[in-house]
Amino acid sequence: MTHDEPEGSELPVSDNPRIISRSAYDITPLSEERVRELASRLDPEAYRVTQKAGTEPPFCGNLLDNKKEGIYCCVVCGLPLFSSEHKFTSGTGWPSFYREFDPQHVRRVEDRSHGMVRTEIECARCGAHLGHVFDDGPKPTGERHCLNSASLVFYEKGAELPPESRPIKTEVAYFAGGCFWGIEHYFQKGPGVINAVSGYMQGNTENPTYKDVCYKDTGHAETVMVVYDPTRITYRRLLEAFFDMHDPTQLNRQGPDVGTQYRSGIWYVSEEQREQAEAYIRQLQESGKLRGPIVTQVERAKTFWPAEDYHQDYIAKTGRACHVKDPW
Ligand SMILES: [Zn+2]
Known part of the structure; x- marks a missing residue:
């Protein structure tokens, strides 16, 4: 069998193909320069949390009690990270989810700070610090993604999303x-x-x-x-x-x-x-x-x-x- 394309249907060849997640978002890592530029627009609390791995005080974040349907995107680059579908009340004082919007969107990194061994979670596209993931969550995953509200921006279901929060055309x-x-x-x-x-x-x-x-x-x-x-x-x-x-x-x-x-x-x-x-x-x-x-x-x-x-x-x-x- 030949694999010749019919004439005129040649596809452009790119040296540096984008990385697309299985939920169809462009997750190609952003350059340091681009991240700096995006981070410079953040308010001081979002900057401290996402760029300096800060933690907001419990029971203070604006998304803790949010029960609306929608998606939670990275405050820095806009990538969808969590969904209201997987949010639960953990009682810890931080927004909690039992799974990611797409596992490819959230990177896990070992964190040995403060004399503990924890698993830090970051945005896979821009590297923003989000929080930590623990293994004491509810079924079906048994995981608890513990988030800082300041690292997220929430879009209610039906709201128009900015281009950086939309999937590619498939x-x-x-x-x-x-x-x-x-x-x-x-x-x-x-x-x-x-x-x-x-x-x-x-x-x-x-x-x-x-x-x-x-x-x-x-x-x-x-x-x-x-x-x-x-x-x-x-x-x-x-x-x-x-x-x-x-x-x-x-x-x-x-x-x-x-x-x-x-x-x-x-x-x-x-x-x-x-x-x-x-x-x-x-x-x-x-x-x-x-x-x-x-x-x-x-x-x-x-x-x-x-x-x-x-x-x-x-x-x-x-x-x-x-x-x-x-x-x-
Ligand atoms: Zn991001």
Whole structure:
């Protein structure tokens, strides 16, 4: 199979690609100069906390009792760091969260100051000191991120966010190629792929579980949602990778896995995707490189239902071998 792009679809090549988090924010570390410039605009308390690792007195911060829905961003650079969804009342006097907005947005650093060993948390983009994380928090993480209000700026749900607090523009594609573990694993490695998530699609029930899909004939296919940066990778390149990763001539099975949940499918979100998928399938079929007819279904995408947490990043977490071929 060739990986030639159609004429005119060359993507710009950058020597210094941005680092994009899995929630689609630009987390490329800012230069010291840029951080100094941003920090010079802070009020004295925010400056002391974020730049000098200061701690505000307990029960004083303005966000301690904030119960509104929204996101908490870095007061220096604007990166979203925590969400109201994960805030809880810890009784410590500082705003507390049991998890980050995105783990890639908050960096952990060992802190041996004041004769203790603690884990300091910093903004991953600008290095602002935020507070500390402790292991005495509530379920499901058991963690307590202990924040200084002065390190955060809160935006209520629905409020317009400044550009530095918004995600980059992304597009989404859906592929079903048998067991989602391996397909997700390799899509996640694609240059320009921001996030790959395992889930279920094109079935007849809502919120299906893995057991429903395997034993109850719900009609869902194991599907991988691919969120990508269209300035770095094309839909065409994703199609090529998809067909490299699985055997599109096998009907309702892939390797050892048999059943309609393992069917081969492309679930398109636009007419443009549909046309590209159908054209690529025709081209691949006519190339004579496959042993039989392509049985891949091409259908308009229905609702994507994310799979259970234990299915996400399964290969990366377990180190299990996978029969899927690396397409990159
Ligand atoms: Zn920051």
